[in-house]
Amino acid sequence: MSVLGQDFFARPTLEVARDLIGVTLVHEHKKGKISGRIVETEAYTQDDPASHSFGVLDRVKGRLHVKRRGYGLFEAPGTAYVYLTYGMYWLFNVVTEPAGIGGAVLIRAVEPLEGLDLMRAHRPGVRKEKDLTNGPGKLALAFGIDGRFHKRMLTGSPLFFEDTSEKSTLAIGTSSRIGIRRGTEFPWRFFVRNNPFVSPGKPSDHVLSGRDF
């Protein structure tokens, strides 16, 4: 087991998204340790109409405007990009590529490993274990991740990624991404095949699988 450092994230976004499958997400929470195995991710790149970084550079004529949404995607690799969607749910991303290039990976689902009691406390009313973390908004709630983590470095405590040795045996599928209107033609969602902890959402182009890795 080893903690993933900046060099892991300073690579092409698609590679990072694929390689994060099987990695353990750890939050050393004040009330106890929470962890889960990542089973679903999505890649968002700079030249991607679905990404918050899309067109940001052009619209300000080459100069980044700090207040604009998407600015955080140009931060150093391994930085958290956390934002509120639908006015209610935090979505947790990790910034990829060298600093100055706007890419990130959305963590969409994990399989709970440690801190199930804390997850349940953060997700009152949830009955089945898989419903604790089988979606990007759900896992943020279960892990206690919110806007306070925006722009924080994810290469050490309290929130970080831990590599494991069992990854190579995982059957990884791909599809178009979920919940987007533009960029639906890109198969940039990665997930563990036949894993019950993957989110129930439908890919935006209604094609269930691309090629496998």
Place this chain on the structure above:
DNA sequence: ACGAGGATGCTCT
């Protein structure tokens, strides 16, 4: 199992 509809607030046009 699956689909429709509402919640809710920030960003951008």
Place this chain on the structure above:
DNA sequence: GAGCATCCTCGTG
């Protein structure tokens, strides 16, 4: 004012 990288509840089958 529209759109949003979502989730929950409540229908029907």
